[in-house]
Amino acid sequence: MNAPPPLTTPRAAADPDPTRAIIAECLRETRIRYTSKGNTFFRPRLRGVNYMQVGKSKIIDSPFTITIEWLFEQFRRLRNGWNRLLDELFPRSPALPEGHRDSRLVGRLVFAAERGYGPPIHNMHLEFWGRTYWLAWRKIAEGRTDADGCFALPFPLRAARALSIRSLNLEIQKTTRAYFRDGAPHFHFDLFRAVPVAKSDLIGMDYNLRTIALDYWLYRPAATTPRAVVDEQAGTPEIYSQGRNDALIEQATPIEITKTKHLEQIDLLPGTLTIEEIEADYPINLTRCIERRLPGYTRGDDWFGERMMNGMNRGCFVPDETRPGHFWMRYFGVCWYEINDVYALPDVAILYRLKDDGLPLPVEIRLTGRLSRGDDDPFYCRAFTAADPEAWLQAKRVARVAGAFCTEVEEHFSGTHLNAEQYAVAAYRNLRLNPVAGLLLPHLKEVSLIDHTADSGLIRGYIPTATALTYRGLLQRTRDILGVQDWRGWRPMTPISAAHSCAKAETLFWDVLGAYVDAFFAEHEAGIKAHWGEIHRFADDLVTHSVPVFVTAARDAPPPDPRYRELAAERLKHYARQYAFDPDLPRETVDGELKAVSRITAARTWDEAGERDWRNLKDACRYIIMQATYMHTWINEHQYDDLGEVRYSCGGLRFGDAPSGVMGPESDDAIAPDLTRSTEMLFFTNFLSRTEYGFITRNEEGDVNPLLIRLLEEKREAFRALGVDIDSIESRTNI
Template identity: 30%
Template sequence: MTSFLQRIITGEVSLEEYSDTEKERLLYKLLSDLPSSSILKIKQFIKGSNHDTITKSQRAFGKIVHRDSLIPIPNLSLELWDRDPFGGKDYLGSTETDESGNFEILYDPKLAGFGDLPDLQLKIFDPPQTVYIDGKKSQVRNLIEVKNGSDNVIGDYDFGVVQILYYEYDSEYKLFPYSLPDSIRHDFTPEAEVITTKSVAKYGLVMDALIQRNRRNPNEPSYDEIQKSFPETLTLILEKERPGYTRSDEFFGEKMLNGFNPVIFKKDKNNPSLYTTAFNGDKFTLTGKIDLPNYKVKFELKDGKLLPIEITLQFREDNCLQPNSPLKAPQTYTPADGKKWLQAKRVVRATHLGVLGEVKGHLAQCHFNMEQYAIAFFRNIRKNPIRGFLYPHIKEVVHINKFGRKILMDPKEGFFAKLEPMLINPDMLQWVRTSMGTYDWTDWQPRKPLSENHTFAKLGNLYWDILTTHVDSFFATHQEEIVNNWSEILNFSNELVQNSVPYLPLSLEQVDDGDQWYDLNEIEHSSNPRQEINGELKAVRPITASAQPTEQEIANLKQVCKYVIYQCTFWHSWIHNEHNPEFGELKYGDLLTNGSMGDEDDESVLPGRQTASIILAVSHMLTNFKYGYILKNEDGDVPPDLIELIQSKKAEFEQLGFDLTNLRSRLNS
């Protein structure tokens, strides 16, 4: 607020010396700096009336509900205005919807102006969000919708039942919770949207040029030309510095432990000193575009390094695309097998990175797992302090999923539509569903370090400790208000569970081979009961079952907060930071076909030039998105306490090789 404006409000400066026209001009000039209450005060002073003489003799009332279900929406902020000709408006009053979605605003019709009957307009807002800009605390509000009432209203006015699209569940997506695009009621941060659009446009043009060239001549461009059309990535750089290193057993084990899709290992049932990881593709329907062989890799710890010692591959019989098709005899390879060993490692990388990592680690665990929390959060939590606490991290999940759905998966315009039939197997979304069936917040925490070189696990635990301190501190300060608004948490919990996918002990690519997990921290292991709804045992457990929380239910909410923030920030940061370093080189991590077992110069096992062009383009366009970091705090909404806690551990992060400037503040890419 300007100092001149403050002097007007306090009465230090009189408006009597101004003509009516000058008063109006002055008022319009200063409107943008004023809250509604101050606008009303100045307006009454200009008109020569006293604020105390306002008689709220009329009322506007109604009810606000979800359009999809007619469920009431409580705690929405409302303002009542008089619509004037030529765009002018007069503020009349404000309120919030109650627990039943009902509202009532008392107002003085004289505020519409002398000789003017009010033409009513209802503005519906989300609750204000606290931001810090240049160290100054302020609040911003998001306008959800504007509903016009009747003109020249006399007496009380009933807006009736106002149905709004407000984070509705998309009925076309039956597999898992997905927000109806038109019901997303806040905008993607403008700067973030611009950067995303530029990245997509930049690499989309490169991709289109490569595809068009290939359509003119199926033998062009060469795979080397495709590779050189995109920025050089880590494996290419390392190969120049240390030829052969990125294909070594040491690098293979390091990336399985700390790479793009870090593995949670099992212990070999026959030799517990060995560690294993496996993939089973028997239940998938294939397109014939790529191979999806079963694999099992055994590792040993030697001098602190995790080294592969055995790989078993099993392919389907030729031209067998349906689930549970006949299989060829399994083939086992060891380092003594020379070229075949290198080929076997490449086959594992192709599935581990391009299929398992992208679909399960990225799409399922990050994007769609968090969307179910985001939808229930936006639909139910407005007044509880948890709103402002989680909002900076969860605010753009639904936006980026909507964006990806359009850019990547649209059946006509999406990039994957250029690959006919679709590159990834048709069961991709079903796979996401089964993966989500194994996810839950209960008793979850980062995996224990397997060895001294397990930097991903060490970093995850360091960050989890920070979140524990952050969440405990927030609850200590705000617990009374959290408890007073617990009805929102109850509604959030009920809706989260109700829309959860069914619980599954194993996702589509998993089989029980008798090996045991080396650590259960990130694996379902809780004895807490699940809820059954309409005959389905739900994957996500309830946070609370009561209107007044127990100590355990408050602890549950703390755990949910840590779980959501961790997935939206650290896990998603890791996925993005490590994506291109591994997946950005065709010969290192491209998807494979025609039996897969070939040398890197054997083009017959590559899935095609158009596929290669799309893979690299999508990888770069979606991971070179540089906006939304905790320490930069571009939007000013990351809590200062969290930033301070993270900065206090900077030396420990650096010692583990993690650059904190790359820690994202939310899931938005």
């Protein structure tokens, strides 16, 4: 996201308080903007998102390679231009041939499966085309598959067997994207596969193409969560828009070059580089900016509380039952996941007292688990307060780092990326004629692609080397967290005070979405009901492929030690509040697994459905758009604010060599991330925060419903008062 809102407390900008004025200035100064750099022909550049690496990405920097790339680009443009010319020279007339339709092209479309055939593909658009010897197109027939995936396209045999026809193809069309024109959703179809039909085989009656299995939006069989098969060699289910790729290349290339320079220096002369020098090579972030003008302020209690409440973490406050005005915030540590022996990740419990201004002040921090290599009790708890200033400073840092880890891995990757992808796969597989496709697809596009890139770059690459969890541990943890995500009953965070601007803004956006979804459903009621079968299939896929509710499946269960069982119960209770997930709702069991995603409808047609199903669908749509837009935007764009200074916060602190472990000063290089991880962290936080593209109000690709834009514009000032710039809210999760 390239224009993060000036997030702070609502009163920041106008307050005469000099501290607030400095914070407001730094927010303005470090705000990310996306600007074109003009002529960039011989500037080094990245090839695209999929070329991003945790180490050195494939940068094109030699003039020879740049020229070859340029020639290739010209070839591609020429080829596209040629194809456009051919389209103009040989237009495809939509008219069907005259004559008695005495023959039929029949067959069945199903999803490919590892063994046998998968379920049928309904409502796929089909066109039967002939090509003459002089390359003109002749439409012979068109239609679509039925609920069983079957099709029977009637056509005049004479038209198909005309002497002028040289070849025949059945074209299977896929919905590439939805866009809005004149207030109504339209769908763009592209050829998915052409099936040749031998002219000589058409001898009357039915010509049977039998069952055709398509590699169309398949679920990845071995994935731990519902994921799409994305195979760069065999073909991806969708592609990035050109604008998205351009934004990436424009913004990411300079920081990629910075990272490459650091990695080479670390290889050759590691002693010549420091964390501070690495930071100085990246754009300044919010905390470094404030530190420069108010030394020590960002390590103080006020800033700690403010950022935990209204920063990237947007922490979950649980009232202390015995002390009014006091709240607990929890971040769970290594738990029972597979870990390495390099980084600490204790359980963190922070007690806050609300100040008169409504912002929280930390008064106690409890760290449970290993803080040093010498510790061997994962349940040993230590409590810290400001009474011991040195230890208090260190405990706040450990808490901040644990919060950053949980926010990134759980809320960001699992709660928004993986969560949105499970809805994306089900939507693309099933929604074609139902207007709900126009409502959801613009917000679900490209998430399968960015998650695929994150698999290698982050989940398999960077995070296991920069935090306590291994790759296996991360897979299990993200699956577990997806097990507490459900559309049913979800609601935004409840503000705990007037200064809780993050929760207020969340509610405001949720209200906008409520009005938008209501209006959309009212306008498209007939279409939604007429194609209810697609909603049934959508709901089916969601439930069938959903992960189980948190630790209810045998394979996800915590270790038998009762302390781990107790920890699992504590986590579920906390997550239920954090993610507004009700574990006690009646849910479906499929193949012995209690599924986390609730069923939207069990009715195959609207006649069998009821008002409850209607409400369910509306609730689910509102939730899906909320997660894929606002909830993702919040964390993604604030990463650089809160994770742009290595010694302040990072993915993990190392145990180091001293008996005190992570409870050491910030200056201790043995516990801070090493140089490689330092530059990689700043690279990733810059990369993720700066390369955003696809904003609701900018509507770069004409795929955001103007009604949503209008409803959001009406609240522009209300959002601004809460420190949120609506122009920075992304329309989809694609970075």
